[in-house]
Amino acid sequence: MKSLIREAVVKAWDKACSMELFSSADIPVFDVSDTKNKDHGDIAANIAMVSAKVLKKAPLKIAEILTELIDEDFIEKIEIAGPGFINFFIRKSSFPPMLGEIFEKGENFGSNEYGLGKKIMVEFVSANPTGPLHIGHGRGAAVGDATASVLKKCGYEVTREYYINDSGRQIKTLGNSVYLRYLELMGKEIDFPQDHYQGDYISDIAKELENKYGRSLLENDENESVSICAKYAADSILKGIEEDLNAFNVIFDNWYSEQSLYDSNKVFSTIEFFENKNLIYEKDGAKWFRTTDYGDEKDRVVVRSNGDTTYFASDISYHMDKFQRGFNELVDVWGADHHGYINRIKACIEASGHDSSDFHVILVQLVTLLRSGKLVQMSTRSGEFDTLKEVVDEVGVDAARFFFLMRSYDSGLDFDLDLAKKKSSENPVYYVQYVHARISSIIEKAEKDFSYTENDIMGADLSLLDKDEEIELIKTLMKYKEAVLNAGKEKQPHRVTFYLMELAGSFHSYYNMHKVLTEDKGLSCSRLYLVKAVKEVVKNGLNLLGVSAPEKM
RNA sequence: GCGCCUGUAGCUCAGCUGGAUAGAGCAACGGACUUCUAAUCCGUAGGUCGGGGGUUCGAAUCUUCCCAGGCGCGCCA
Structure with missing residues (x-):
């Protein structure tokens, strides 16, 4: 229009x-x-x-x-x-015919060609495989997944990727943590360092190793045993992460290993590439990337004086690799505490000849958990949960995802557990889902009690849709396209959430004002047509958020 | 000290690529179920858009300086 x-x-x-x-x-x-x-x-x-x-x-x-x-x-x-x-x-009469597009396009309604012909990668979660996902990762997961869905609807060819930090110091520490717990199980006296992983899951993994290897790890060379522990633990934790994500309706297209960048020599060749461009220099026995040439506050170390590469080195290589794999745009979803990292990655992207405006970082702000209005302690030591799995088990996937997507990611989020579980008007998830359930129920009744058929509905006389609330509802439905486009352009999936709440409001008002099913078949069918269109769009939008659209509630 | 994010109704937040009288939900108050699901709706009340300057036809939105809160400033990841 x-x-x-x-x-x-x-x-x-x-x-x-x-x-x-x-x-x-x-x-x-x-x-x-x-x-x-x-x-x-x-x-x-x-x-x-x-x-x-x-x-x-x-x-x-x-x-x-x-x-x-x-x-x-x-x-x-x-x-x-x-x-x-x-x-x-x-003119009022020009609105109802617009509804046809919703049925013609079906699942594709709302899609646009903004990103057509472009490959985009959304990399998200990417939590270290050293412990279970917590609630903050959950927010990142919901935001990343929904962003990917929205981008796909905007025409992009989308890949969802998880970067596995399966290399470097934290994996060694993980292996060591498990090894020590294993020794403990073997009856040895141990001294468990503070900077090692404290959680109970470490002991659980040690037990699994005992079942698998018995006492044989004691006989190996210690380094070898630690590395067996590390490998086993990382695999096991990663498997758990994947399960938790699947249960949260998040499926990745690709799991990319940091270690593989070393195995294929890509980290080394990346460093060499920039050395040849004179962008890496030596100082104090370390190798530094001249990121200040590209707007960073200070230069950054890529190879430490002891010869170890830094996390930054492999991360540069990883981002170069993304472009080499043919992605035109990159989206990284990070926790807000990583914001200091943006400039240096951008610097490397510029240095490599790519445009840093093709690199978008979504910085997801902190999540705090509220129960009975009180802050739940987020420490692993406290008995109260803070893992994603526990929250999802308690409130359900739909509520959790909706809550994570209910506000802009650069606002902090207080996740109210009691509210998320509440089946009442206070809970916005149900407000939206209820629209879908209500309409399903109307359609069922139309078929059973009134014997109105699909053909009756699809052939309805739309000129009968002339009430103000009907025109309003149609206008709101057509705004969906804009909501998706803006959400995609800005990479802000919460726009879809807000749109759905608006649409739900518009529908509920209409529902209370006008009866859909009456003895007047013509009028009923035209309203059924409208209401079916609402159902389509609600389902379509919820689908983008990864929230289900129930037939009954 | 420097950098990023935030500050909008009692609470939680939209709106921020400049547009007309700043919106929604919750909480408060008053109404609506012999009805297609009341997990709903209708109405009332609620505001120096943190503060001051600047840009212009026009600013919550852009700019600058202050104030307050969060986060980050490693040869950690």
Whole structure:
């Protein structure tokens, strides 16, 4: 609709130019937007104000000229208001036919071609395989997954990837932690260091190793045993992570191992590549990347003076590899505490000749858990849970995902466990899902009690949809496309969540105001048509969020 | 000290690529179930958009300086 208005305005502009009413032929950038206020019609354009300067005419005069040159069937009337807004009132009857698109496109309704022809990778969670996922990872998982879904709907070819930090010091520490617990099981006195992994899951893994190897690990060389422990523990924890994610409806296309970057020599060749470009230099026995050349605050070490590469080194290599694999754009979902890392990665991307604007970091802010209005301690030592699995087990996948996506990721989130479980009006998940269940129930009744068939509904006379609430609902439905596009452009999946809450509100109002099923078959079927369209869009949107659309509640 | 994020109704937050009278949910108050699911709806009340300057036809939105909170500033990952 907006694009039709835009076309009409452009047409009028050209006409005005050819009639020499306007001096300039270049049409300035202008907005065509939905109005907030009904008195302002359905759609407003600000072209008169925007072009006042170039045309050297008063906005009201420009608006007057343009409106006289616009003549379209679907426009009922045009008004000039305020400082020069042109307000368009759309003929009511032009709204209901728009619903057809929803059924024609089905699952593809809402999709657009914004990212067509582009490959994009969304890398998210990527938690170290040294312990179970906690609630913060859950937020990252929900945000990353929904972002990926939205991007796909925006035409991108999307890959969801998990980067496994299965190399380096923390894996050694993990192996050591497990080995020590294993020794403990073998009856040895141990001294368990504070900086090792404290959780009970470490002892559980040690027990598994006992079952598998008996006492034989004692006989091996210690280094070898530790590395067996490390490998086993990382695999086992990673498997648990994958299970928890699957249970959370998050499926990755690819699991990418950091170690593989070393095995294939990619880390080394990346360093060499930048050394040849004179972007890596030696100082104090270490190798430094000249990230300050590209806007970073200080240069960063890639190879320590003891010869070990840093995490940063493999991470550069990893990001280079992403581009080499043919991705045009990269999205990384990180915890907010990693924000200091952005500039150095961007620096390397620029240094490698890629455009850092193709690299988007979604910084997900902290999650805190609330029970009975009180903060749940997030320490692993306390008896209270903080793992993703426990939260999902308690509140369910739908509520958890919806809550994570209910606000902008750069706002902190207080996850209220009691609210998430509550089956009442306070809980927004059900507010949206209820729409789907209600409509399902109406349709079932229409078929059973009234014997209205699918054909009756699809062939309904849409001109009967003329109530204000119906037009409102149709307008809201059509806004879905815009919500998806903006969510994709901005990489902000919460826009879809907010849209769904708006649509749900619009539907519930309508439902309470007008009965769908009546003895009047014609009217009933046209309303069923409308309501079915709502059902489609709700399902479509919930699907993007990874939340189910129940038939019954 | 420097950098990033945040500050909008009593609470939790949208709105931030500049647009008209700043929105929603919860909480509060008053109403609506012989009805397609009341997990719902309708209404009332609630605001110096943290504060001051600047940019312009127009600022919650852009800019600058302050104030407050969170996070980050390793040859850790």
